[in-house]
Amino acid sequence: MLLLGGLLSAKANDLPEVGSYCIWKNTEFEYFCDTCGCGGNGGSMGFGTGLNNNFVGLRYIGQKYRSRDGIFDNSPWINENFNTVQAWGKFPVGKRVLINALLPYHFHNRTFADNTEQTITGVGDATVLAYYNVLRQTPDSIISIKPEHVFQIGVGVKLPTGSFDAANIEGSVNPSFQLGTGSWDYILAANYGVTHRNWGLSALLNYTIKTENSKNYLFGNQWNVAVNTYKTFYVSPSVSLTPQFGLGAEFFEENREFNLTVPDTRGDVYFARFGLETNYNRYALGISSMIPISQNLNEGKVEVKNRVSLYLNINI
Amino acid sequence: MASAFIIKYQKMKFIYKILAITLVLTVFVSCSSDDDTATELTGENSVTIEFDNSVGSDDLLLATSSYTNSQNETLTITRLNYIVSNFRLTNDQGETFTYEKDDSYFVTSEETGNTEVVLENIPAGTYVSITFGVGVDQEKYLQGAEGQGDFLTVAEETNMMWSWQAGYKFLNFEGTFTSETVTETTDFKVHMGSHGSSLDNYKEVTLSLGTDALVSDEMSPIVHLVADANAILDGAHKLSLSEQSVIMVSEEKSPLVALNTASMFTVDHVHNGSEHSH
Numbered sequence: 001m002l003l004l005g006g007l008l009s010a011k012a013n014d015l016p017e018v019g020s021y022c023i024w025k026n027t028e029f030e031y032f033c034d035t036c037g038c039g040g041n042g043g044s045m046g047f048g049t050g051l052n053n054n055f056v057g058l059r060y061i062g063q064k065y066r067s068r069d070g071i072f073d074n075s076p077w078i079n080e081n082f083n084t085v086q087a088w089g090k091f092p093v094g095k096r097v098l099i100n101a102l103l104p105y106h107f108h109n110r111t112f113a114d115n116t117e118q119t120i121t122g123v124g125d126a127t128v129l130a131y132y133n134v135l136r137q138t139p140d141s142i143i144s145i146k147p148e149h150v151f152q153i154g155v156g157v158k159l160p161t162g163s164f165d166a167a168n169i170e171g172s173v174n175p176s177f178q179l180g181t182g183s184w185d186y187i188l189a190a191n192y193g194v195t196h197r198n199w200g201l202s203a204l205l206n207y208t209i210k211t212e213n214s215k216n217y218l219f220g221n222q223w224n225v226a227v228n229t230y231k232t233f234y235v236s237p238s239v240s241l242t243p244q245f246g247l248g249a250e251f252f253e254e255n256r257e258f259n260l261t262v263p264d265t266r267g268d269v270y271f272a273r274f275g276l277e278t279n280y281n282r283y284a285l286g287i288s289s290m291i292p293i294s295q296n297l298n299e300g301k302v303e304v305k306n307r308v309s310l311y312l313n314i315n316i
Numbered sequence: 317m318a319s320a321f322i323i324k325y326q327k328m329k330f331i332y333k334i335l336a337i338t339l340v341l342t343v344f345v346s347c348s349s350d351d352d353t354a355t356e357l358t359g360e361n362s363v364t365i366e367f368d369n370s371v372g373s374d375d376l377l378l379a380t381s382s383y384t385n386s387q388n389e390t391l392t393i394t395r396l397n398y399i400v401s402n403f404r405l406t407n408d409q410g411e412t413f414t415y416e417k418d419d420s421y422f423v424t425s426e427e428t429g430n431t432e433v434v435l436e437n438i439p440a441g442t443y444v445s446i447t448f449g450v451g452v453d454q455e456k457y458l459q460g461a462e463g464q465g466d467f468l469t470v471a472e473e474t475n476m477m478w479s480w481q482a483g484y485k486f487l488n489f490e491g492t493f494t495s496e497t498v499t500e501t502t503d504f505k506v507h508m509g510s511h512g513s514s515l516d517n518y519k520e521v522t523l524s525l526g527t528d529a530l531v532s533d534e535m536s537p538i539v540h541l542v543a544d545a546n547a548i549l550d551g552a553h554k555l556s557l558s559e560q561s562v563i564m565v566s567e568e569k570s571p572l573v574a575l576n577t578a579s580m581f582t583v584d585h586v587h588n589g590s591e592h593s594h
Contacts, residue, residue, distance in 0.1 A: 071368065071542070071584050072375035166589060215589070258535075258588050260527050 054098075055284070056089035057313030064305040067174035067298070069113060076113035080174060083107045084124065091316075093130075098152070100129040106162070106179050118177075122163060125180040129156030129187060147196040156187035158208070166215040174302045175217075175255065175265065182213030198232045212256070220253030220265060228273065239280050246273040248290070252297075267297035269304055282315045357440040359533030363405065365433040365446070366540045367424045368584065369396055376545055378426055379491075385550040388496060389557050391504070395490040396545055397425040397474055398577065400433060401456075402449040402520070407441040408528065421452065421467045423474045443529040446539060450578050451486030451510065451518040458513065478509070482565070485509045486517060487577050489548055495558040504561040506548060508573040511565050519578035527586040538587040544580045551576035 063082040068075050086104040093099055104124035111117045131154035162180020189206035204226050212218040228246030235241060248271045255265040275288030290307040297303065369376040371383050371393070382392040400422050403415040415435050424431045461468060461480050471477045476485045489506040510517045529537040549555045553572035555563065563569045 070375060071540070072370055072373060074374040074377075074381075258530055260530075260588065263527065263585055 054090050054092055055313040055315045056087070057284070057311055059086050059088060059309060059311035060084070061086070061307065061309045063307045065174060066303050066305060068301040078110055078112050080110040080177060081108065083109075086124075089316075096133040098131045098133070100127075100131065100154075100156070102127045104162075108177060108179075110177060120165070120177065120179055122179045124162035125158045125185075126161045127156060127158045127187070129154050129189060131189070131191065145197075147194050150191070150193040150195075152189075152191045154187070154189040154191070156189065158185040158187065160184060160213065164213055164215060164217070166217065174298070175262075176219075176302075181210060181219050182215060182217070183211045183219070185210045185219075199229070200231070201227070201229045203227045212259075216258045218256040218259075220255050222253070223249075223251040225249045226273070228275075230275075239278070242277045242279070244273075244275045244277070244288075246275075247271065247293075248273055264299040264301060267295070267302070269295035269297060271307075284311075284313045284315070286311050286313075357442065357530060357532035357535070360437050360439050361531050361533060361536040363435045363438045363443070363529065363531060363536065364538045365400075365403070365435070365448075366538060367400070367431045367433070367543050367581075368540060369426050369431065369543045369545055371546050372544060376426060383546070385546055387550060387554055387556055387558075389493050389549075390495065391491055391493045391549075391557070393489070393491040393545060395427055395475075395488055397423055397427070397476060397485075397488040398543075399423055399451050399471070399476060399484060399486050400448050401452060402447075403433070403435055404447040405435075405438065405441075405443045405529075406445045406447070407443050409441075411441075412447075413439060413441070417456070418465060421456070421470075423470055423476055425474050428474070438531050440532040441530075443525065443531065443537075445522060445524050446583075447520060447522040449518055449520045450574070451508075452484045453518045454510070454513060454516055457483060457510065478507070481512060483509050483512050487548070487573065489545065493557045493561070495556075497558045498561075502557075502561055504557045505564065506562075506573055507564045508570050508577065511570070515567060515570065517570055517574035519574050521578050521581050523581060523583050525586050526583050527588070529586050530588045534590055535588060536590060540584045540587065542582050542584045544582070547576050547580035548573060549576070551579050 061082075061084040063084075065080040065082065066077045067080060069078045070076065084104045084106050086102055088100070088102040091099050091101075103126045105122070106124045107119070107121045109117060109119045131152040134151045134153060135149055158181070160180055160182050162178070162182075164178050164180055164182025186209045187206055188209070189204065191202065191204045193200065193202040195201075204224070206224050208222045208224075210219045210221055226246055226248035228244050230242050230244035232240050232242045250269050250271075252265070252267045255262040270293045271290040272293050273288060273290045275286060277284055277286035279285075286309075288309050292304050292306070295304060374381075374383070376393060376396065378396070379392060379394045382390050384390045402417065402420050404412050405415075406412045415438075422433045424433070456463070464471075468477070468480075471484055475488050477483075478485060485507045487506065487508040489508075491504055492501045493504050494501055508517060523541070525539060529539055531537060549557065553576050555569060555572060555576075560566075560569065563573060
């Protein structure tokens with residue numbers, strides 16, 4: 001089923017968000033969605049963007065999956081569209097702590113072989129993540145000619161604000177067709193970034209520990225790994241373009257129900273990611289796309305086709 | 317004095333910090349560990365057994381698709397009915413619950429879409445395996461026509477009887493085929509049964525469920541079985557339709573069909589819970 005929702009996570013990435021005069025300083029990080037299908041699990045929670053920027057923004061994430069409606073090789077494929085609009089932001093607390101917060105709103109749909117359509121709409125799982133800057137930052141206004149490193153570690157929690165419908169885990173279709181996991185989930189995260197002149201490279205690793213929800217369903221824990229590179233080009237002093245390219249991977253452990261393993265729910269997927277962010281003064285407009293390179297989700301019964309994301313952030 | 321107080325105060329602040337971190341970690345760890353307080357299963361509920369017919373790893377589609385078996389014969393299946401009976405469930409303690417015998421005879425039929433067997437009032441428990449028969453056992457048959465209850469009517473209506481004297485057809489498998497030597501599309505019929513009481517082709521099957529099936533007042537599991545129709549002629553025993561396209565009362569071939577049929581079942585998965593959409 002799955003795979004679960006986790007997959008989508010990737011989409012969550014975002015491009016570096018940029019301050020008007022310290023563009024190259026931002027590494028972007030994304031924080032992904034959890035579980036395959038993300039739909040299932042609260043959608044991609046991207047928390048990323050420039051490590052040192054504070055912003056509020058809106059992001060749209062569209063993900064396309066197809067999953068097998070049945071257990072046989074000739075069972076029909078059904079297409080699933082996961083759509084998410086999320087409000088998100090990053091705020092400093094003190095000198096070294098950053099709080100990321102994200103609230104998604106999902107509108108997912110899928111059409112079965114008999115042409116009946118199923119739609120689920122509503123608030124997804126809210127996520128709050130606190131990062132600690134392990135390395136001291138040089139002030140933004142000082143333009144350094146040496147490579148600058150950023151390293152952050154974080155912990156977070158995903159709240160069960162999205163509804164979980166047990167009916168959607170029955171049958172053989174993607175169990176991640178959900179607004180939320182229905183569980184309190186915990187996130188451990190680490191981000192690393194290095195910037196030098198107009199170039200940047202960022203890497204992130206995070207692990208989501210999921211807990212059993214009230215329907216006795218437990219989505220498998222999930223790893224997200226990603227590396228992104230980017231370069232910023234200045235069109236004018238107030239306008240810049242930052243194309244980026246990256247690779248990401250997501251790994252899902254098996255789901256459990258009533259503490260019994262649910263077969264065919266583990267999975268892995270590898271993505272290539274392309275993005276472009278445009279910055280104008282305090283505004284950042286970005287688009288990115290993730291294309292799967294290799295995947296094995298739910299024993300091949302779920303396939304992720306692509307993810308796109310579009311966002312507008314305002315630095316604060 | 318004041319400075320000592322400040323130092324003490326800072327120390328305490330430090331201790332509070334440590335305490336706070338410890339508390340957060342504790343919550344984190346305790347929330348993420350599985351709470352395995354295995355809740356006691358009580359009461360009773362139904363267990364549904366779905367017989368999902370396939371041909372190899374493809375869903376069986378009657379009359380609309382054909383497939384070629386290992387004997388190079390190409391079959392189009394138009395009927396697949398069989399009798400399943402004498403259900404028993406074994407729990408994780410090794411105890412076996414036997415379903416009431418008089419209620420334990422069912423016909424599953426691909427053409428009517430009636431492929432689910434619902435066993436009612438199964439006592440709560442964690443079930444790990446299922447046993448059932450394919451066909452009707454001699455004990456039941458020897459109870460005579462009046463001993464069969466409603467099942468006699470069910471069997472007649474689903475083409476699962478020859479006549480009372482000849483007995484039940486345990487399996488009614490029909491369609492058309494072609495092969496290297498039979499190039500014209502030709503009907504095949506495989507009707508397997510016990511042939512009165514002279515030849516006993518009743519067989520029992522025991523399957524491990526893979527995932528435990530949990531039964532309680534709140535939980536009614538579905539055991540999703542796959543029955544691979546290809547095994548009937550192309551299982552451990554190879555039966556060529558080119559050689560014999562109608563297999564009915566055959567002392568030589570019927571027992572092989574019975575063995576093949578009993579081996580066609582596998583457990584695909586078990587759904588636990590109460591909210592089933594399928």
